[in-house]
Amino acid sequence: MSDLNKLTIADARDSLRKGDITSAELTEACLTAIEGAGALNAFVHDTAQMARDMAADADRRLQAGDAPGMCGIPLGIKDLFCTKGVASQAASGILEGFVPEYESTVTSKLFEAGSVMLGKLNMDEFAMGSSNETSVYGNAVNPWRRAGDDAALTPGGSSGGSAAAVAADLCLGATGTDTGGSIRQPAAFTGITGIKPTYGRCSRWGVVAFASSLDQAGPMTKTVRDSAIMLGAMCGHDPKDSTSADMPVPDFEAMLSGDISGKVIGIPKEYRMDGMPAEIEKLWADGTAMLKDAGAEIRDISLPHTKYALPAYYVIAPAEASSNLARYDGVRYGHRAKLAPGDGITEMYEKTRAEGFGAEVQRRVMVGTYVLSAGFYDAYYNRARKVRTLIKRDFEQVFEAGVDAILTPATPSAAFGLGEMASADPVQMYLNDVFTVTVNLAGLPGVTVPTGRNAQGLPLGLQLIGRPWEEGDLLNCAYALEQAAGFVAKPDKWW
Amino acid sequence: MSIDTKIAARVAKLARIRVEDDALPALAAEFNTILGFIEQLAEVDVEGVEPMTSVTPMRLPRRADAVTDGGQQAAVLSNAPDAREGFFAVPKVVE
Numbered sequence: 333m334s335d336l337n338k339l340t341i342a343d344a345r346d347s348l349r350k351g352d353i354t355s356a357e358l359t360e361a362c363l364t365a366i367e368g369a370g371a372l373n374a375f376v377h378d379t380a381q382m383a384r385d386m387a388a389d390a391d392r393r394l395q396a397g398d399a400p401g402m403c404g405i406p407l408g409i410k411d412l413f414c415t416k417g418v419a420s421q422a423a424s425g426i427l428e429g430f431v432p433e434y435e436s437t438v439t440s441k442l443f444e445a446g447s448v449m450l451g452k453l454n455m456d457e458f459a460m461g462s463s464n465e466t467s468v469y470g471n472a473v474n475p476w477r478r479a480g481d482d483a484a485l486t487p488g489g490s491s492g493g494s495a496a497a498v499a500a501d502l503c504l505g506a507t508g509t510d511t512g513g514s515i516r517q518p519a520a521f522t523g524i525t526g527i528k529p530t531y532g533r534c535s536r537w538g539v540v541a542f543a544s545s546l547d548q549a550g551p552m553t554k555t556v557r558d559s560a561i562m563l564g565a566m567c568g569h570d571p572k573d574s575t576s577a578d579m580p581v582p583d584f585e586a587m588l589s590g591d592i593s594g595k596v597i598g599i600p601k602e603y604r605m606d607g608m609p610a611e612i613e614k615l616w617a618d619g620t621a622m623l624k625d626a627g628a629e630i631r632d633i634s635l636p637h638t639k640y641a642l643p644a645y646y647v648i649a650p651a652e653a654s655s656n657l658a659r660y661d662g663v664r665y666g667h668r669a670k671l672a673p674g675d676g677i678t679e680m681y682e683k684t685r686a687e688g689f690g691a692e693v694q695r696r697v698m699v700g701t702y703v704l705s706a707g708f709y710d711a712y713y714n715r716a717r718k719v720r721t722l723i724k725r726d727f728e729q730v731f732e733a734g735v736d737a738i739l740t741p742a743t744p745s746a747a748f749g750l751g752e753m754a755s756a757d758p759v760q761m762y763l764n765d766v767f768t769v770t771v772n773l774a775g776l777p778g779v780t781v782p783t784g785r786n787a788q789g790l791p792l793g794l795q796l797i798g799r800p801w802e803e804g805d806l807l808n809c810a811y812a813l814e815q816a817a818g819f820v821a822k823p824d825k826w827w
Numbered sequence: 828m829s830i831d832t833k834i835a836a837r838v839a840k841l842a843r844i845r846v847e848d849d850a851l852p853a854l855a856a857e858f859n860t861i862l863g864f865i866e867q868l869a870e871v872d873v874e875g876v877e878p879m880t881s882v883t884p885m886r887l888p889r890r891a892d893a894v895t896d897g898g899q900q901a902a903v904l905s906n907a908p909d910a911r912e913g914f915f916a917v918p919k920v921v922e
Binding site for chain 2: 531668
């Protein structure tokens with residue numbers, strides 16, 4: 333059988349269980365696809381031999397019967413996850429040469445379920461970026477191009493390598509992480525599905541920390557069903573993460589009935605931004621109509637503090653980052669600058685961090701340092717945390733009023749060209765997260781589903797936001813939307 | 828509040844990131860752009876609102892005050908840029 337790498341997780345699982353294919357064949361198909369996709373710069377650390385060994389183990393388990401759904405499924409792993417014995421450097425120069433002695437909880441769970449790791453995936457440095465242009469490995473490239481134009485486009489960020497790899501069928505699914513939109517925005521830019529679960533669903537242990545109160549891992553896949561299967565294998569309680577939820581993990585896939593009749597879908601008026609492109613307006617209206625046709629009740633709602641989400645985020649996330657990234661000091665791991673005669677420990681810290689961190693990471697660490705410094709802590713950091721309380725309250729009030737899920741655009745535009753934002757100020761790039769960042773601040777689950785294409789043929793996605801801990805219901809709404817939208821387009825292979 | 832090169836230099840020092848003098852004006856300008864954006868938060872009425880400490884209403888779990896791990900000196904040091912005699916080595920700290 334050819335093109336096994338193009339299978340969905342669900343189809344591969346069924347074929348593996350029936351014995352029609354082996355994980356070894358599936359893995360080899362992905363490794364071949366990866367080999368031919370250097371132009372996408374999605375995979376940055378190769379673990380081909382490890383993948384073959386893991387596939388062989390998975391095949392033995394499958395033959396013995398009773399293997400979990402993810403057994404034998406080849407995945408890409410974002411470079412932010414620490415993987416034992418395999419380079420893990422968060423796409424940063426400061427972690428060059430770092431090889432963890434331990435395995436992150438999320439990857440442990442996936443590997444215990446029998447999943448195969450194909451390699452590590454490109455991303456923005458320390459997950460700080462919306463275009464994968466801050467990576468020490470260079471840009472990841474979107475497999476999609478505008479019709480009749482061969483300009484290289486961003487796959488989005490920060491999980492840009494994950495998005496490009498899944499969209500180009502280099503793997504069946506990939507792990508992502510999402511602090512302000514880093515799963516959902518790249519998924520939308522590449523025509524795939526991605527879910528950020530409720531804060532606390534996936535353990536953060538072993539995931540390089542960016543902003544600990546916002547960071548969550550999640551799956552990036554070809555379909556909603558695949559996200560349901562993979563998410564189930566990633567989450568669960570972990571005593572090593574003090575914010576990990578001690579709650580049972582439902583069978584998310586079993587909740588995909590496609591029946592959403594009677595569900596109340598909220599349409600927030602504050603997400604109708606000034607100057608929103610007509611094609612995004614239309615996408616949103618079409619998605620609303622699809623959910624209505626599927627039997628949902630559509631309700632106009634208000635989330636009055638939406639406007640303040642991005643500024644609050646750009647206080648809270650850099651503040652937490654400045655604290656988390658203090659650990660990169662050239663002492664325990666990673667890069668240490670060459671010192672001049674007479675340099676002391678302060679010079680070592682300062683030179684190491686100036687050499688090891690890229691421009692965007694330095695900028696955010698310094699902004700965070702500033703908003704936490706004496707005299708500004710109350711005016712910036714405490715105020716932002718109060719605004720965060722209000723943003724969360726906005727959502728609580730609409731959920732209390734009976735809304736089951738909220739439909740919004742995923743991104744303000746389709747994928748833009750690599751380098752196109754180079755002359756813009758940093759705030760222009762931050763606006764990419766305008767529809768996604770509220771979800772992180774409120775700790776809610778959010779999923780993006782591809783539902784249309786723009787005039788140039790690029791994929792566009794919609795976001796559904798759910799109640800806390802109700803990823804199953806949320807995925808079912810996403811499933812209904814996916815069925816109605818019928819998005820099946822794939823990028824033409826040019827790489 | 829506007830950031831000048833003096834404040835930018837102080838922030839860089841606090842963050843332990845070396846910034847050369849000729850890069851300070853551009854850094855100060857970037858800070859001002861970002862802080863100008865953040866300034867919008869001043870419009871929000873936050874009277875009587877508690878600052879968020881945990882997005883999920885939960886009490887942090889406690890565990891017994893007991894040793895749960897250890898004896899992994901080699902693993903702890905394996906990624907150190909400079910390790911000697913079982914310790915992390917750094918430039919002289921005390922004169």
